Amino acid sequence: MGELKHDKWVGTTYGNDGMHKWLIKMLKVVDVRLIYAFASVFVVPPTMLINGKARKAIYNFYRTGFRYNKLKSLWMTYKNHCAFSQVVIDKFAMYAGKKFRISITGYEHFRSLTEQTPGFVQLSSHIGNYEIAGYSLVADKKRVNALVFGGEKAAVMMNRSKLFQKNNIRMIPMSSDMTHLFLLDEALSNGEILSMPADRIFGSQKAYSLELLGRKAQFPQGPFVMAAIRDVPVLFVSVMKTGLKSYHITVSPIECPASGNSKSKAADMARRYVELLEGTVRKHPAQWYNYFNFWEN
Numbered sequence: 001m002g003e004l005k006h007d008k009w010v011g012t013t014y015g016n017d018g019m020h021k022w023l024i025k026m027l028k029v030v031d032v033r034l035i036y037a038f039a040s041v042f043v044v045p046p047t048m049l050i051n052g053k054a055r056k057a058i059y060n061f062y063r064t065g066f067r068y069n070k071l072k073s074l075w076m077t078y079k080n081h082c083a084f085s086q087v088v089i090d091k092f093a094m095y096a097g098k099k100f101r102i103s104i105t106g107y108e109h110f111r112s113l114t115e116q117t118p119g120f121v122q123l124s125s126h127i128g129n130y131e132i133a134g135y136s137l138v139a140d141k142k143r144v145n146a147l148v149f150g151g152e153k154a155a156v157m158m159n160r161s162k163l164f165q166k167n168n169i170r171m172i173p174m175s176s177d178m179t180h181l182f183l184l185d186e187a188l189s190n191g192e193i194l195s196m197p198a199d200r201i202f203g204s205q206k207a208y209s210l211e212l213l214g215r216k217a218q219f220p221q222g223p224f225v226m227a228a229i230r231d232v233p234v235l236f237v238s239v240m241k242t243g244l245k246s247y248h249i250t251v252s253p254i255e256c257p258a259s260g261n262s263k264s265k266a267a268d269m270a271r272r273y274v275e276l277l278e279g280t281v282r283k284h285p286a287q288w289y290n291y292f293n294f295w296e297n
Contacts, residue, residue: 020092023089023092024092024095024096025096027089027092027093027095027096027098028096028097032086032089032090032093032098032244032245033244035089036082036085036086036089036244039082039085039086039089040082040085043085044078044081044082044085045078047081048077048078048081051291053291053292054291054292055077055081057290057291057292057293057294058076058077058080058081058288058291059073059074059077060293061288061290061294062076062077062285064213064215064295065212065213065214065215065295066213066285076285076286079286080286080287080288080289083241083286083287084289086241087128087129087241087287087289090129090132090241091129091131094131094132094135100132100245100246100247101243101245101246101247102132102136102246102247102248102249103242103246103247103248103249104136104137104248104249104250104251105248105249105250105251106250106251106252106253107137107249107251109235109251109252109253110122110137110139110235110237110251113193113233113235114139114140114141114142114193115141117191118191118232118233119142119187119188119189119190119191119192119193119194119230119232120193120194120232120233120234120235121188121193121194121196121223121226121227121232121233121234121235122137122144122193122194122195122196122234122235122237123196123197123198123223123234123235123236123237123254123273124195124196124197124198124236124237124238125197125198125199125238125277126197126199126200126288126289126290127238127240127277127280127281127284127287127288127289128238128239128240128241128247128280128284128287129239129240129241129247130197130237130238130239131239132239132247132249133195133237133239133249134146134167134169134195135167136239136249137237137249137251138167138168139167139168139193140168142168142191142192142193143168143169143170143187143192143193144167144168144169144170144192144193144195145169145170145172145183145184145187145192145193145194145195146169146170146171146172146195146196147172147174147180147184147194147195147196147197148171148172148173148174149173149174169195172184172187174202181222184196184226185226185230188226188230188232189230194223194226196223198219198220198223198224198270198273199219199277199290200220200290201218201219201220202220205220205221205222206220206221206222207219207220207221208220208221208224208267208270208271209296210270210271210274211274212274212277212278212294212295213278213281215295215296216295216296217294217295217296218296219270219273219274221266221270224266224267224269224270224273225262225263225266227256227266227269228256228262228263228265228266228269229262229266231256231262233253233256234253234254234256234269234273235251235252235253235254236251236252236253236254236273236276236277237249237250237251237252238250238252238276238280240280240283240284240287241284241287250280252276254269254272254273254276255269255272256268256269
């Protein structure tokens, strides 16, 4: 499979495999709060200075989307970078065996669908720490097929795979030739679960132009069209950090209209997805992790 790239964003975790392995070893014995503090002082500020493109994109997100003044937008940009560093640290802490307090709202929606014969689609986004859903929402009777970025670092993929396998999760890497789409469709036809993000488009992929925080942005049509054609249920799942060692998972059903063709049903579900995404971001503005110019024009 070819490597999937995009000119607006990078899907890999910062650092190399050696650094990642060292961090995992250190987190086995060091409290994550110490790593948080170190990152907020010695990692985040220089990262913001060096990576001006990402810094400007997030600053613009707060200035334009939330209409914060310049000072507050700058402060939120720093908070956002700190929050993202904590999410990354938390992932490696889980690889090291650390546990977090997890609470769930709407778990009954997930469990109900796992008891039914048809498969379903579970949509995520680049907010919070969605990877935790793979360790918390366990489907005993259905395999979960998680669409992941194919160019991720080896150490991350290896540790993620170890934890996912315990919960009957198969990772499907995205590929430039789009062969992953056949695996996703096959999984749905087998009554399995698809887990994928729906807030980023890849190159020339067809997209919906929908309003988020008062401005138009593009969202991929693929996840919604696939669900509409297969006529399967759709969930939106967000996993937001609520404390130093706690997360809250929210599972929300995305209702599919009873009438209309698959094209109109897919468009309606996409609009509902964006509504849920905006509502979550408004509650947790610091946990938005799309480091590029998200809006059109």
